[in-house]
Amino acid sequence: MKKIIILLLVLGIPLGYASAQQSAKVLAASERALSYTDGDSITISDICIGKAYTYAIGAWATPQMLRSYAGCKIVGIRFAVGSSIGKSRVFLCRIQNKDVTDTIVSRPVRRTSSGWNEVRFNNSQEYVISENDSLFFGYNYTETQQMVQDGKGAIAVYKPKTDNHLASLIYVNFGMGKQPTFVSFSEKGNACVQLIVDISNKPHKDLDMESILIGNKYKQLGENIDAFLTYRNVGRDSVFSCKIGCQIDNRSPIFFNETKMLKENALESMNHMIDLPSDLPVGRHIIKFFVSTIDGQQPVSTICDTIYAPFISYATALPRQQHYVEQYTDQGNPMAPPVNQQMNIAGNDNNICLVNIHRPGTSLSLPQSNYLHGLYAYTLPCFTIDRFSFFGEKHIAFDANDYIFIMPDILSQSVRQLANEANLNPAFATINFIPAYDTASRKLTLTVEGDVSSDALPIFNRLALTVLIAENEVEADQMVFNSDRTSSFVKADYHHDNVIRAYLSAPMGDELQVSAGRYSVSYTSVIPAEWNVNNLKAVALITKFTTEANAGNLPELDVTNANSIFLKGIVPDGIKRTEANSPDTAAEYFTLDGRRIPISNLKQGVYIIRKGGQCKKIIIQPR
The missing domain is CATH 2.60.120 (Jelly Rolls)
Known part of the structure; x- marks a missing residue:
């Protein structure tokens, strides 16, 4: 149990005493x-x-x-x-x-x-x-x-x-x-x-649908929906049978007869496999369950006798490149440093792109990103995986504090496990980078391009591309614990990693213009002198386009794909596109997202080659 001491808030003012208490009394029938x-x-x-x-x-x-x-x-x-x-x-x-x-x-x-x-x-x-x-x-x-x-x-x-x-x-x-x-x-x-x-004003017979679980919201055409529901008797009398209807969008409903007896206030569950219609189009859909009859009679209709769940049907998906892990952290919270250590361990994995969003009002906060704290950060520090609402979870973000001192490795392992679970989510666009950097003017030109699935527009209607810059090794204040963990102090020269520095796009993303299944967008920015270009990375993510994010549409704004590129070593004064049939064994090779590739692992594709302090883009073609 968590230690709970210090002061208790006194609740209320005396309003007269209750009579002496006896053993529990029997509640009235109503x-x-x-x-x-x-x-x-x-x-x-x-x-x-x-x-x-x-x-x-x-x-x-x-x-x-x-x-x-x-x-x-x-x-x-x-x-x-x-x-x-x-x-x-x-x-x-x-x-x-x-x-x-x-x-x-x-x-x-x-x-x-x-x-x-x-x-x-x-x-x-x-x-x-x-x-x-x-x-x-x-x-x-x-x-x-x-x-x-x-x-x-x-x-x-x-x-x-x-x-x-x-x-x-x-x-x-x-x-x-x-x-x-x-x-x-x-x-x-x-x-x-x-x-x-x-409950004397409640009907004699009344059922409420309490909860619904349908697993992952993404359903590939041809799959089934494994629906688990709970419903409760909120009426005044026992219920002996009921008929529950199921409907997808405005199609004809199907019905299930449930014959379990429910006493007053009793909770019951049902589990059914629902076949997706063969003619269901790609896109967003609603499945609903509703109480049709109770003991053979049609009940009084209420808002509680129907329950809904959204899902997305798709036909094909594109490769997932990286999972976007967004940590909401706080320079004034001494829990942040041990959490940062574990988050960085997971963030070093090739399939994870980690970005830290600092609490509004602190020196490392970026005003344009403050809105994210209000949407996701129900506690600090916490994190999201692709801003995705995981099956059965109350919040989109996950609390990063649990067990951090007792079993710290659990945090990095949890991030990795959640990223593996998120591999089940389809991607509907890809992201690649073509960077160019002028050392004299510190001007960065970043072209972001990729493919867009034919399923993307029916699902998202409009797509948004968000591009940002994050920096490692940023020296700034941080509250840290003393060695005995009973007190804390401000460490002025703490090194912060993955700090969001700027948006190249709009904070909620620029709307993508897609032509023949492709997009290409270029951004330019002058890197401030106080930023170390060798510690910078560019990050891009694709979501549904919106001009406003709120609790109502947040589950629709998960990241369909993400990618990042470290600028160190691959931002010379211009990169020229060339072709090569075989690799140069004296050179170093990098993928377009900045990861070094051993020569033995080179396959057909596009790479950045660095040799003798010079960089260029090449295409490895089959012999």
């Missing part, structure tokens, strides 16, 4: 316990934090979790503890932008008992759920010095098959001028906290 637990089940009941203090223990009810109960009232809270913790307090708070904004209900509890405790709100405290509500709810837990000494506390959890980081939270203030934050202990289980919801 009430449901909304939670991440399974009824009254308790798996572990003696979890200890390790420091005597009073903590806010709870769970985060997301809009998706609450939307089925919009219009219903929250009338109380239930929580379980392993032993009496004396006085407590239950709370219901509103969350916006991942932070507690205000307390809706704060109700003191005079006494607690081992097991489940139930606290009812006054009529004036009852809260009507709105469709987009995001709520933090739970209780105050006091850990005594005796509990710390014994190593046994009283936090109770239910352990499911999979962890959910929103199900077990402590809201804590780490001091030092930082904002209070949530820390999860979901590795121990889900906190035993429940919202008591009055």
Whole structure:
């Protein structure tokens, strides 16, 4: 469990005491316990934090979790503890932008008992759920010095098959001028906290589609969709059968009869293989599942009885050149240096192009790239792979902090593994470079050219090419840990790698003009004197063209291909195109993206040859 100490934010003001608590009461027929637990089940009941203090223990009810109960009232809270913790307090708070904004209900509890405790709100405290509500709810837990000494506390959890980081939270203030934050202990289980919801205004028979998984969003024509769905009984009565419809775009639906009995609030799943229609065109599509009938009757239609998933069908793909790994980092975060070390290990792989985007407001931040932090960086440091939304992940970016001190190699291995998984994603364009550099004027001319698949325009409509310059060995401030890792200091001469320096294109990319399946774009830029040209690399990536990126279209903006070229040694004053039938054994050979190739590995193709301080482009042709 992560260490959680320092100061706790006090939640709310006393609004009168709840009566003495007894063992868990039976909910009324028109009430449901909304939670991440399974009824009254308790798996572990003696979890200890390790420091005597009073903590806010709870769970985060997301809009998706609450939307089925919009219009219903929250009338109380239930929580379980392993032993009496004396006085407590239950709370219901509103969350916006991942932070507690205000307390809706704060109700003191005079006494607690081992097991489940139930606290009812006054009529004036009852809260009507709105469709987009995001709520933090739970209780105050006091850990005594005796509990710390014994190593046994009283936090109770239910352990499911999979962890959910929103199900077990402590809201804590780490001091030092930082904002209070949530820390999860979901590795121990889900906190035993429940919202008591009055559902008397719900229909007797009602099913909601809760989640859908269809695997990778890219589907080659002829494939099947392996669809896994969950649905819940949110009505007042048990359900004995239902018919679920499935529809792709506006085509005729197919139906599945499900005959599993669902008690009130029960969750069920279904798994079906869906054949893609033989006449499905290349492009973007929607598959939806909906509740058609419940126990033979057509239900009252709600926004929750239908669920959608987008997917992309394609026929052919082009070779994947590099995976674009974008790290969002912070000069003021001492976790960044050990993370950088591992990211650089993965970034040295030929199939990975690593670029670091520094936090806005720091000396290495590039104003034109600040928008990326708002879109992807839910924590720092974190990273994306091709800005791709991976199957089953809550965020597009991955947290780079986990295990960095305990098992640091896991980070570089994870980046490599994710890049290998991303190999399954098709590429619809290629990227090659023709660079030229004038040492006197420091003028760089970079021609970017490549092929575009015939599938690209039906899928993306319009393509964007983003070209940028990144630099290694940039000396600047960085907060680093002392050797004991209990304190940190600013290292003024820290060397930063892969620092984004400038965009040659628009930050969101220039629209590609494609002709006969090809494109070619040239950019010129004068390299500033303070940049070391030998430490620079040019990076290009191709995405869907857009003038605005937001949460709504972000999953559509993944990188279809990327490539990079190091400028060291391959930016002389002009490169001439020549032809050669056999390699010169006294020369060095490089691919167009700047990687040295042994002579024994040369094949037919275009290369950069360096000999005697001169460079030129050659074409190796078959004899």
